[in-house]
Amino acid sequence: MARYNPKETEPKWRAAWEKAQTFRAPADPGGKPKWYVLEMFPYPSGKLHMGHVRNYAMGDVVARYKKAKGFNVLHPMGWDAFGMPAENAAIEGGSHPKTATYAQIANMREQLKTLGLSIDWSREFATCDPEYYGQQQAWFLALLKAGLVYRKEAEVNWDPVDMTVLANEQVIDGRGWRSGALVEKKKLTQWFLRITKYSDDLIEGLKGLDRWPDKVRLMQENWIGKSRGLKMKFHFAGERKGSVEVYTTRPDTLFGASFLAIAADHPLALDVAKSDPGAAAFIKGVKQGGVSAADIEAGEKLGYDTGLMVAHPFEAGKTLPVWIANFVLMDYGTGAIFGCPGHDQRDHDFASKYKLPILPVVLPPGADPAEFSVAGEPYVGPGKIYNSAFLDGLEVEAAKAEAIARIETQADGEGATVFRLRDWGVSRQRYWGCPIPVVHCAKCGVVPEDKLPVVLPDDVTFDKPGNPLLRHPTWRHTTCPNCGGKAERETDTLDTFVDSSWYFARFTNPDAAVPIDKAAADYWLPVDNYIGGVEHAVLHLLYARFVTRALKDEGFLSVAEPFAGLFTQGMVTHEAYKNRNGEWIEPADVERRGDVVVDKEFGQPVVVVGVEKMSKSKKNVVAPEDIFDAYGVDSARLFVMSDSPPERDVQWSTGGVEGAWRFTHRIWGEYENGVPRGGEGDDPKAVELRKHTHRLIKAIGDSIEQFRFNTGIARLYEFLGTLKGAPAAGASPALLAARHEALSALARLIAPYTPHLAEECWIKVGGQGFVADAPWPEYSESLAAEDERILPVQINGKRRAELKLPAGMSEAEVEKIALSDEGVLRHLEGQTVRKVIVVKDRIVNIVAN
RNA sequence: GCGGGCGUGGCGGAAUUGGUAGACGCAACGGACUUAAAAUCCGUCGGGAGGAAACUCCCAUGCCGGUUCGAGUCCGGCCGCCCGCACCA
Numbered sequence: 001m002a003r004y005n006p007k008e009t010e011p012k013w014r015a016a017w018e019k020a021q022t023f024r025a026p027a028d029p030g031g032k033p034k035w036y037v038l039e040m041f042p043y044p045s046g047k048l049h050m051g052h053v054r055n056y057a058m059g060d061v062v063a064r065y066k067k068a069k070g071f072n073v074l075h076p077m078g079w080d081a082f083g084m085p086a087e088n089a090a091i092e093g094g095s096h097p098k099t100a101t102y103a104q105i106a107n108m109r110e111q112l113k114t115l116g117l118s119i120d121w122s123r124e125f126a127t128c129d130p131e132y133y134g135q136q137q138a139w140f141l142a143l144l145k146a147g148l149v150y151r152k153e154a155e156v157n158w159d160p161v162d163m164t165v166l167a168n169e170q171v172i173d174g175r176g177w178r179s180g181a182l183v184e185k186k187k188l189t190q191w192f193l194r195i196t197k198y199s200d201d202l203i204e205g206l207k208g209l210d211r212w213p214d215k216v217r218l219m220q221e222n223w224i225g226k227s228r229g230l231k232m233k234f235h236f237a238g239e240r241k242g243s244v245e246v247y248t249t250r251p252d253t254l255f256g257a258s259f260l261a262i263a264a265d266h267p268l269a270l271d272v273a274k275s276d277p278g279a280a281a282f283i284k285g286v287k288q289g290g291v292s293a294a295d296i297e298a299g300e301k302l303g304y305d306t307g308l309m310v311a312h313p314f315e316a317g318k319t320l321p322v323w324i325a326n327f328v329l330m331d332y333g334t335g336a337i338f339g340c341p342g343h344d345q346r347d348h349d350f351a352s353k354y355k356l357p358i359l360p361v362v363l364p365p366g367a368d369p370a371e372f373s374v375a376g377e378p379y380v381g382p383g384k385i386y387n388s389a390f391l392d393g394l395e396v397e398a399a400k401a402e403a404i405a406r407i408e409t410q411a412d413g414e415g416a417t418v419f420r421l422r423d424w425g426v427s428r429q430r431y432w433g434c435p436i437p438v439v440h441c442a443k444c445g446v447v448p449e450d451k452l453p454v455v456l457p458d459d460v461t462f463d464k465p466g467n468p469l470l471r472h473p474t475w476r477h478t479t480c481p482n483c484g485g486k487a488e489r490e491t492d493t494l495d496t497f498v499d500s501s502w503y504f505a506r507f508t509n510p511d512a513a514v515p516i517d518k519a520a521a522d523y524w525l526p527v528d529n530y531i532g533g534v535e536h537a538v539l540h541l542l543y544a545r546f547v548t549r550a551l552k553d554e555g556f557l558s559v560a561e562p563f564a565g566l567f568t569q570g571m572v573t574h575e576a577y578k579n580r581n582g583e584w585i586e587p588a589d590v591e592r593r594g595d596v597v598v599d600k601e602f603g604q605p606v607v608v609v610g611v612e613k614m615s616k617s618k619k620n621v622v623a624p625e626d627i628f629d630a631y632g633v634d635s636a637r638l639f640v641m642s643d644s645p646p647e648r649d650v651q652w653s654t655g656g657v658e659g660a661w662r663f664t665h666r667i668w669g670e671y672e673n674g675v676p677r678g679g680e681g682d683d684p685k686a687v688e689l690r691k692h693t694h695r696l697i698k699a700i701g702d703s704i705e706q707f708r709f710n711t712g713i714a715r716l717y718e719f720l721g722t723l724k725g726a727p728a729a730g731a732s733p734a735l736l737a738a739r740h741e742a743l744s745a746l747a748r749l750i751a752p753y754t755p756h757l758a759e760e761c762w763i764k765v766g767g768q769g770f771v772a773d774a775p776w777p778e779y780s781e782s783l784a785a786e787d788e789r790i791l792p793v794q795i796n797g798k799r800r801a802e803l804k805l806p807a808g809m810s811e812a813e814v815e816k817i818a819l820s821d822e823g824v825l826r827h828l829e830g831q832t833v834r835k836v837i838v839v840k841d842r843i844v845n846i847v848a849n
Numbered sequence: 850g851c852g853g854g855c856g857u858g859g860c861g862g863a864a865u866u867g868g869u870a871g872a873c874g875c876a877a878c879g880g881a882c883u884u885a886a887a888a889u890c891c892g893u894c895g896g897g898a899g900g901a902a903a904c905u906c907c908c909a910u911g912c913c914g915g916u917u918c919g920a921g922u923c924c925g926g927c928c929g930c931c932c933g934c935a936c937c938a
Contacts, residue, residue: 219852219934303935328938331937333937346936537933643873662889711860714872715875843868845868
């Protein structure tokens with residue numbers, strides 16, 4: 001018997017689908033409901049890895065299923081093609097980012113196509129296509145006009161050797177990751193998107209995203225970080241005029257205030273430093289005090305007493321010293337706080353160090369005011385306010401409201417909402433990104449470019465550090481669209497997160513002459529299933545939500561939320577191995593012999609270091625091409641979906657993919673000799689098989705709807721066992737008919753997972769056209785329903801017997817049967833039945849003693 | 850430190866959401882086929898005790914306690930691991 005040969009069948013079907021344009025998503029709805037499936041588009045690294053296989057296989061399962069269920073499915077693919085890897089490669093002597101990127105796209109497109117995905121390739125684009133980023137420039141200018149884009153001076157991590165701005169994660173121990181140079185804090189005028197305008201709305205919108213993981217919603221909520229409190233002024237006591245504004249979420253503890261602290265870059269601190277060398281030195285010290293998170297964590301609280309005093313707003317005559325403190329952040333709240341050491345850990349640390357008063361004003365429930373002390377540690381829990389004049393006796397929350405009201409009547413401040421979220425800095429001093437389409441004119445200032453796209457020049461060099469656009473002989477020199485005079489182009493390019501913040505909308509009509517074809521977007525958006533890695537839980541997904549809102553407000557599209565359903569899938573991991581010299585070795589070079597893992601070549605035992613994300617550095621990478629070659633694409637797809645729940649990591653193993661491979665062959669074995677249609681007749685075995693078939697149809701559909709692919713696949717494996725128990729050889733006509741029904745359904749049920757094999761099977765059952773175009777099988781409720789139940793009988797909570805009963809039997813009847821069952825009676829000997837609990841179709845529990 | 854999640858056989862994981870714990874797969878072991886091996890097929894597979902056997906009983910979902918007729922699932926307290934944020938006032 002000829003074995004199923006995926007190497008022959010798989011390419012054949014891919015070519016057939018392509019020729020028939022099976023996965024083209026028609027723009028015209030034609031009465032079908034739409035379904036938009038999108039996986040996060042890849043950076044074109046040039047090499048497909050197992051993580052991609054899992055991500056795209058997952059989306060493909062849903063897309064193929066929804067298509068079979070009668071939806072008009074959009075399932076597009078593109079390339080997140082701008083960004084630093086290509087530019088860094090060019091700097092290191094590689095080829096030009098453009099040629100390299102398009103070459104890598106070509107490679108990766110071929111590899112992705114090998115996966116047999118149901119993608120509408122006619123919609124493909126790359127973010128580095130001028131047709132795409134030109135439209136991005138168009139809406140960028142619309143946002144600029146609307147005031148959602150602005151420039152301001154901001155501090156950046158500047159690498160003085162590479163002459164570039166670094167992201168925080170590129171700064172390692174205060175040094176540039178590439179050059180190793182000490183990173184400087186530098187002020188540059190940068191472009192910002194006003195995401196903070198939508199802070200509240202972005203939090204509110206999360207509530208409606210009921211098909212998002214709670215975890216991601218929570219992460220976004222925390223990231224935006226809304227807090228309610230009080231902004232208030234402390235007036236200077238003494239000669240100095242004016243006031244310092246602070247923000248607090250604990251106005252109830254105002255009577256416990258013992259100092260004010262301001263950030264080192266607070267205007268007041270800078271003013272003091274002008275005439276106070278000590279303050280100037282302190283500020284300088286704070287600024288140099290490390291950039292990395294670890295530095296900040298280890299950092300001790302330090303302060304400098306400015307000598308200034310402010311008046312307490314409620315206690316006449318009481319004054320508080322104003323300190324400059326290293327732990328106060330300028331860009332949160334007002335950059336100034338009042339310190340209440342009794343009820344805040346940081347203030348307590350600070351006050352202890354500088355011997356400032358520590359006053360308790362919140363009394364924990366049940367504590368004795370005469371005994372209670374906060375000298376050792378602050379108390380941050382709930383309680384009643386005391387030592388606080390008019391606030392005495394109030395609970396914390398009530399006291400907050402009362403304090404805010406008082407401050408408001410004194411006209412010293414007002415209740416305020418503050419967000420942690422900052423505006424989005426999108427300037428990158430880099431070449432390989434979308435040019436910011438403005439010119440700088442000496443006469444007219446910043447002027448939007450009127451001829452789009454502003455195209456990146458190709459003739460640039462990477463032999464010197466810094467932004468090649470700055471060095472280009474002609475590119476930046478242009479004329480002002482406004483006055484026609486000499487002007488210079490902006491040389492900053494956009495953060496690549498901008499590119500990925502709207503691509504899902506562009507897919508709805510990638511050829512539109514405007515950024516977004518509104519009719520197409522209105523039809524397709526929002527994305528119904530968005531699938532990708534959880535590492536994008538905050539940044540990408542928050543930016544995309546923001547840009548969608550901004551584009552909606554500017555009339556480009558109609559939805560506020562781009563992604564109705566989100567699924568974050570786990571990684572593909574693999575065991576990592578080290579030989580006895582401590583060197584990493586590749587999975588291909590090791591072999592399992594009994595209980596030990598050995599080096600194939602030398603036979604020496606190797607150490608299994610653990611199961612980790614596939615990475616080059618640990619050499620625990622399995623190349624998808626090798627797997628496709630050995631087992632076929634279908635087996636690889638099936639395995640990455642089968643072993644673990646999709647949101648969790650899956651561990652790649654040779655044994656696992658071999659199991660999937662065996663399964664495909666066993667399936668084929670049921671079809672290869674033909675599937676006779678059978679005939680009429682009575683056969684209990686036929687009825688039994690039909691029941692299993694209809695139950696399976698229901699189960700597989702449910703498992704895909706719920707993203708529980710692993711349990712669905714388990715049911716498919718199980719069903720194969722059922723088929724083997726009802727072989728075709730010697731079967732009655734009725735059983736043959738039931739087998740035909742089963743195998744016809746099965747071909748369609750496996751199609752989302754193993755689409756190539758399914759097409760072969762579909763032929764064998766006499767299916768019309770592609771199984772990829774075939775409707776999902778229907779199940780009959782009555783056949784899928786269990787008509788017989790096995791009820792366990794517990795006695796005092798321990799399972800003692802089983803009853804096989806028809807489903808739906810009444811509680812009283814079940815009780816009667818249970819109490820007369822031989823096995824049950826044996827266990828009840830010498831005991832009195834006190835109570836019988838019958839849960840319909842589920843369980844019987846007899847309480848006896 | 851704050852917020853969230855998880856802990857089930859040798860391993861990945863199931864468990865109708867409070868109702869037969871261990872589906873399905875991997876590994877392992879036994880058997881069939883074969884001159885032999887691979888492949889394939891069939892079977893066993895949480896631990897313990899009893900029995901020739903069908904089977905019966907006890908223990909078991911990180912640990913301790915609670916609620917309940919009944920707890921892997923709910924509640925409280927520990928222990929361990931993972932993720933996010935991190936001086937956010």
